[in-house]
Amino acid sequence: MQDAIAHKPKEGDSWDVVVVGSGPAGLTAAIYTTRGAASTLVVSGSVWGGQLMLTSTVDNFPGFPEGIEGPNLIAKMRTQAERFGALFIDKDVTAVNLSKYPFELDVSGEKITTKSIIIATGAETVWLDAPGIKELIGKGVSSCAPCDAPFFVGKKVVVVGGGDSAMEEALVLTKYAIEVTIVHRRDSFRASQVMQQKVLSNPKIKILWDTEIVQARGETKLTSLVLKNNKTKEQSELVVDGLFVAIGHNPQSSVFSKTIDIDEKQFIKRVDPFSSKTNINGVFVAGDVHDSTYKQAVTAAGFGCQSGMDALKFLEEKR
Numbered sequence: 001m002q003d004a005i006a007h008k009p010k011e012g013d014s015w016d017v018v019v020v021g022s023g024p025a026g027l028t029a030a031i032y033t034t035r036g037a038a039s040t041l042v043v044s045g046s047v048w049g050g051q052l053m054l055t056s057t058v059d060n061f062p063g064f065p066e067g068i069e070g071p072n073l074i075a076k077m078r079t080q081a082e083r084f085g086a087l088f089i090d091k092d093v094t095a096v097n098l099s100k101y102p103f104e105l106d107v108s109g110e111k112i113t114t115k116s117i118i119i120a121t122g123a124e125t126v127w128l129d130a131p132g133i134k135e136l137i138g139k140g141v142s143s144c145a146p147c148d149a150p151f152f153v154g155k156k157v158v159v160v161g162g163g164d165s166a167m168e169e170a171l172v173l174t175k176y177a178i179e180v181t182i183v184h185r186r187d188s189f190r191a192s193q194v195m196q197q198k199v200l201s202n203p204k205i206k207i208l209w210d211t212e213i214v215q216a217r218g219e220t221k222l223t224s225l226v227l228k229n230n231k232t233k234e235q236s237e238l239v240v241d242g243l244f245v246a247i248g249h250n251p252q253s254s255v256f257s258k259t260i261d262i263d264e265k266q267f268i269k270r271v272d273p274f275s276s277k278t279n280i281n282g283v284f285v286a287g288d289v290h291d292s293t294y295k296q297a298v299t300a301a302g303f304g305c306q307s308g309m310d311a312l313k314f315l316e317e318k319r
Contacts, residue, residue, distance in 0.1 A: 006034040006085035014102040015041045017311050018114040019086075020093050021252075023050025024297045025287025025304035026120030027077035032308025033118075034084035038315055041114070042081065042088045043107055049074040050122045051288075052297055054137050060147060061297055070138075073297070098259045098280050115318065116282045116311045119260070119268060120304060121252035123288040123295070128160060128245055132216030140222025141243045145172040146296065152177045152242045158225060160213055161246035162186060167195035169246045174204040181206045181238070183213055185230060216243060251289045260285075267292050276307035282318075284310050 009015055017033045019026045022044030033040045052058065055070030064073070078088070095106035102113040125143040127133055133141055142148040145159075149172050157177045159170045162184040173180045182199065187209045189196050199205055208227065214235065215226035224239045251266045261269040261279045268290045271277050276284040286307035287300040 006037055006039050008085075008087060009039045014113040014115050015039050016114070016315055017041070017116050017118060017308075018043060018103075018105060018112060019118045019120060020105075021045065021050070021118075021120035021122055021287065021289070022048040022078065022088070023052060023074070023120065023122045023287060023300060024077065025122070025289075025300040025307070026050075026118065027074070027081050028301040028304030029118045029120060029286055029308040029311070030081040030086040031077070031084060032305055033311055034081060034086045036308070036312040038312060040081075040086045041112065042086050043093050043105070043112075044078075044088050044090050045121075046090060046092050048088075048090050049078075050300075051125065051143075055147070057151075058147070058297065059150060093255055096256060096259065098256075098283060101282070103282065116314055117284070118276075118304075118307045118311055119253075119256060119278070119283065119285045119289060120287045120300075120307070121255075121289045122300075123249040123251040123267075125245065126248040126250060128213055128247065130213050130215055132218070133213075133243075133245070136216050136218055136222045136243075139220065140218060140241060141216060141245065143245050144295070145169040145244055148242075148244075149173050149176045154178050155241035156239070157181070157242035157244060158183055158213075158238070158240050159244045159246055160184070161248075162189040162191060163246070163248075164191045164195050165248075166246035167191045167199045169244045170199055170205055171202065173244065174202055177204070177242070179206070180204055181208060181240075183208045183211050183225075183227065185212045186210065213243070249288070249292075249295070251292075253289055265292060276303065276310045282314055284314075 016038035017040045019042045052070035057067045059067040091108040097104040156179045160183045210230045217224045268285045284307040286303040
């Protein structure tokens with residue numbers, strides 16, 4: 001069966017779908033909407049591709065038994081969406097008007113109208129503001145233990161943070177690393193008591209209280225961390241193979257937050273857990289901008305599939 005190919009709308013007409021974001025969620029959504037013959041514009045952002053662009057080898061995305069580099073995976077997804085007719089603008093959405101229909105988006109000064117929107121803007125990892133951290137992302141510095149823990153079999157690793165996410169990262173890492181150290185700047189965790197108990201009772205996990213990371217060292221890979229005790233102000237160096245940063249994520253929802261319902265952590269809300277619908281009819285959401293739980297490339301792609309199918313159903317009902 002020949003796949004349908006989406007086409008650019010005629011002069012003066014609105015797009016069927018505008019996808020905002022170009023990570024696994026947005027690109028998968030575009031693959032589905034274009035194969036459904038819906039004219040699709042992907043506003044991919046001035047920095048496109050999402051967090052996978054900062055990832056080295058991805059070993060847990062199905063279909064790549066030897067693993068694949070994060071940027072290569074994203075490039076393949078984009079090529080696939082383009083194959084079916086998706087068009088891309090590597091610019092940012094700066095304003096939206098969802099009070100009129102078709103919806104209006106301001107993309108770096110250009111007005112674009114569309115019959116439906118899929119928000120797939122993702123969430124940015126909050127990285128430590130210390131020298132060497134950003135330079136070593138993907139070279140020993142990570143923000144996802146389920147993604148990267150298998151690279152640290154028999155190694156020594158550090159987790160920084162004090163919430164449930166940090167506890168979860170540490171527990172996952174104990175299945176692979178020989179030693180896991182949690183570095184926390186305070187003298188107590190903010191994580192739930194259940195998670196704290198799991199961590200504190202695990203013999204593989206050590207805790208460094210009242211401690212901050214002030215520098216990450218290494219040329220081609222992380223080799224050590226410079227630590228500072230907040231009470232004594234003394235500094236020390238810890239030789240490690242990996243650092244997992246778990247101090248939070250910032251959902252990229254601000255441009256939509258005046259109209260779209262968001263929760264207390266700025267994640268966009270879905271009106272139904274079994275649907276990608278938001279509180280605005282015709283506006284859907286997919287990926288890490290709404291998902292505070294899984295935050296995986298494969299789940300983001302799954303949410304993208306769901307939003308693409310929901311958008312096609314909405315367009316069909318509109319017709």
